[in-house]
Amino acid sequence: MSEPVLRVEGLRVAFDHPLGKVRAVDDVSFALMPGERFGLAGESGSGKSTLALSILRLIKPPGHIEAGAVWLDDARIADLDDDGIRRLRLAGIALVPQGSMNSLNPVLRIGRQIADAFADHGLRLGHREEQRRITALLAAVGLPATIARMYPHELSGGMKQRACIAIAISLRPKVIIADEPTSALDVVVQRQVMATLARVQQELGAAVILVGHDMGLMAQFVDRLGIMYAGRLVEVAPIADIIARPRHPYTRALIAALPSLEARGMLAGIPGLAPSLRELPSGCAFHPRCELAIDRCRAERPVLRDIAGAQVGCHLA
Amino acid sequence: MMQCRGESGSGKTTLARLLLGLVEPTEGIVRYRGQDLRRLGFEARRTFRRDVQAIFQDPYGVYNPFYRVDHVLTVPVRRFGLATSRADARDLIGEALRAVGLRPEEILGRYPHQLSGGQRQRVMVARALLPKPKLIVADEPVSMVDASLRATILGSLRRLTDEHGISILYITHDLATAYQVSDAILVLYRAHLAEAGAVEPVVRRPQHPYTQLLVSAIPRAHAERDWLAEENETPRTSVALTPDGCVFADRCPHAVELCLAAPPALHRTEPRRGVACVQYREHAVLSASALGEVLLP
Numbered sequence: 195m196s197e198p199v200l201r202v203e204g205l206r207v208a209f210d211h212p213l214g215k216v217r218a219v220d221d222v223s224f225a226l227m228p229g230e231r232f233g234l235a236g237e238s239g240s241g242k243s244t245l246a247l248s249i250l251r252l253i254k255p256p257g258h259i260e261a262g263a264v265w266l267d268d269a270r271i272a273d274l275d276d277d278g279i280r281r282l283r284l285a286g287i288a289l290v291p292q293g294s295m296n297s298l299n300p301v302l303r304i305g306r307q308i309a310d311a312f313a314d315h316g317l318r319l320g321h322r323e324e325q326r327r328i329t330a331l332l333a334a335v336g337l338p339a340t341i342a343r344m345y346p347h348e349l350s351g352g353m354k355q356r357a358c359i360a361i362a363i364s365l366r367p368k369v370i371i372a373d374e375p376t377s378a379l380d381v382v383v384q385r386q387v388m389a390t391l392a393r394v395q396q397e398l399g400a401a402v403i404l405v406g407h408d409m410g411l412m413a414q415f416v417d418r419l420g421i422m423y424a425g426r427l428v429e430v431a432p433i434a435d436i437i438a439r440p441r442h443p444y445t446r447a448l449i450a451a452l453p454s455l456e457a458r459g460m461l462a463g464i465p466g467l468a469p470s471l472r473e474l475p476s477g478c479a480f481h482p483r484c485e486l487a488i489d490r491c492r493a494e495r496p497v498l499r500d501i502a503g504a505q506v507g508c509h510l511a
Numbered sequence: 512m513m514q515c516r517g518e519s520g521s522g523k524t525t526l527a528r529l530l531l532g533l534v535e536p537t538e539g540i541v542r543y544r545g546q547d548l549r550r551l552g553f554e555a556r557r558t559f560r561r562d563v564q565a566i567f568q569d570p571y572g573v574y575n576p577f578y579r580v581d582h583v584l585t586v587p588v589r590r591f592g593l594a595t596s597r598a599d600a601r602d603l604i605g606e607a608l609r610a611v612g613l614r615p616e617e618i619l620g621r622y623p624h625q626l627s628g629g630q631r632q633r634v635m636v637a638r639a640l641l642p643k644p645k646l647i648v649a650d651e652p653v654s655m656v657d658a659s660l661r662a663t664i665l666g667s668l669r670r671l672t673d674e675h676g677i678s679i680l681y682i683t684h685d686l687a688t689a690y691q692v693s694d695a696i697l698v699l700y701r702a703h704l705a706e707a708g709a710v711e712p713v714v715r716r717p718q719h720p721y722t723q724l725l726v727s728a729i730p731r732a733h734a735e736r737d738w739l740a741e742e743n744e745t746p747r748t749s750v751a752l753t754p755d756g757c758v759f760a761d762r763c764p765h766a767v768e769l770c771l772a773a774p775p776a777l778h779r780t781e782p783r784r785g786v787a788c789v790q791y792r793e794h795a796v797l798s799a800s801a802l803g804e805v806l807l808p
């Protein structure tokens with residue numbers, strides 16, 4: 195067995211708020227193998243993006259990392275100085291942030307924005323070499339070289355998203371974190387973008403963390419899936435297992451809520467509201483919405499247990 | 512509830528802006544209750560602004576980062592005089608937020624960047640509900656929320672249509688949810704209508720090659736894992752588009768000479784379906800003004 199490329203251990207992130215602290219990520223641990231595709235799914239507001247940002251130490255006040263550690267290979271990210279962190283971003287772990295295609299700089303040509311990524315990492319290249327690399331990167335994501343001279347508004351959504359991937363992979367990272375990379379795109383373009391991501395991943399031998407909520411996409415793309423609820427990982431399992439046999443009641447509800455193209459009818463949402471992260475319910479955070487809840491669920495917080503190759507945080511699993 | 516879908520950049524958002532009177536058509540007329548939008552008087556325009564609410568796709572663009580989220584909710588309350596007191600306004604806003612699955616005490620007082628993507632989107636839905644509109648034009652209102660919440664929000668929009676007779680134009684990429692909640696559907700490709708009709712036959716048995724491509728590109732949870740492989744096998748035709756021909760010809764596996772000569776007419780292949788494709792040319796042509804016939808039950 196090879197060693198994990200990324201390890202996240204006991205990560206805790208909180209945002210200070212006048213009315214009390216919001217703990218957006220609570221004691222999250224997982225390991226990512228080289229070349230693996232790991233999915234992170236869960237309700238809106240469950241802390242997926244916060245987790246992605248905190249892996250790169252990109253949390254800004256009022257947010258802060260309260261506890262836990264992240265290792266990339268043998269390097270503990272918290273031990274890195276500012277320079278080390280700067281090199282880590284893009285060169286070690288690259289993030290394609292949520293909504294990134296809308297945050298391309300509107301007044302800079304795409305080529306310039308890629309060159310800026312090189313410069314940010316102290317990579318000083320001659321003009322020729324810079325152009326050569328930009329063209330190669332664009333080609334890697336299936337875009338013609340002419341895109342380098344265009345502005346973001348001249349590109350379609352799918353092209354913009356590929357440009358963002360090109361920027362993210364410009365320094366050949368070991369891990370690519372893509373936060374909802376395709377939720378604004380139609381399914382045809384989505385499939386093209388995901389195929390592009392899969393291809394560059396294979397070429398780099400990089401691991402991918404895909405953040406999202408589309409279980410169909412997860413089923414078709416990732417190897418393993420982690421489900422988040424109220425800041426915690428409540429289930430982690432190989433993708434085929436989790437789809438065929440979800441063990442946590444929340445995961446089950448999530449899969450049951452998938453709209454079907456076979457039968458029309460009422461969509462089945464999970465009743466009740468997601469819990470307030472400021473005042474989490476006692477015991478299992480899902481218990482107020484869980485049909486199966488017993489007294490123990492109200493009193494005692496479940497921890498992740500290994501069950502037949504999966505990890506599940508439920509007393510009843 | 513009617514649904515309108517198509518690829519990124521196919522003109523769906525422009526269509527929404529046209530319907531809202533935000534841009535003027537180069538040709539043609541948009542009528543609201545029989546009245547040309549460009550000719551509404553002052554009072555009628557005010558009513559229109561209240562009756563027709565929009566939910567736009569990009570939850571990042573709408574917010575001013577320097578104002579608290581409350582701002583986007585208090586503006587319509589004030590503009591349309593929806594509340595008589597501060598307490599009244601607070602109740603109204605609270606009710607709207609709860610209708611989309613949010614806790615007011617967690618949302619109000621925050622700045623936009625302090626909310627998750629899905630929370631921001633839901634605030635936009637709440638804002639549109641505030642003035643109790645007659646028509647909601649919703650452009651990708653739930654693209655960032657998970658399946659369960661999506662079901663909940665769309666379910667509550669659906670209830671609005673059923674109980675209060677509100678009409679909804681739901682603009683989306685997501686065929687699967689649209690299939691669940693809408694009655695009729697329009698499929699657009701590059702600013703052109705590809706297929707239209709009752710949602711059931713169009714989605715279950717698509718006839719236009721573009722609609723067929725869309726349905727086949729949906730990633731499915733309970734299916735063989737061949738989605739990415741299929742992408743790599745999708746045939747790329749070498750047909751070049753002509754200015755007069757069908758706009759889908761360069762991607763169409765069935766493209767023939769005829770497709771390049773003139774734009775395809777809309778053929779009524781079934782009582783409640785029109786398809787803009789020469790493959791169906793033996794069926795009667797459906798004129799643009801008769802489009803409503805295939806959309807309405």
Ligand SMILES: Nc1ncnc2c1ncn2[C@@H]1O[C@H](COP(=O)(O)OP(=O)(O)OP(=O)(O)O)[C@@H](O)[C@H]1O
Nearest residue numbers: 209218238239240241242243244625626627628629
């Ligand atoms: N800068 C911030 N300040 C305060 N609270 C924040 C901040 N960023 C996020 N939060 C809160 O932390 C929680 C988790 O947010 P996060 O963006 O990680 O959710 P998410 O799972 O990515 O959701 P989505 O699927 O909607 O993108 C939410 O309750 C959110 O309101």
Ligand SMILES: [Mg+2]
Nearest residue numbers: 242243292628
């Ligand atoms: Mg997020």
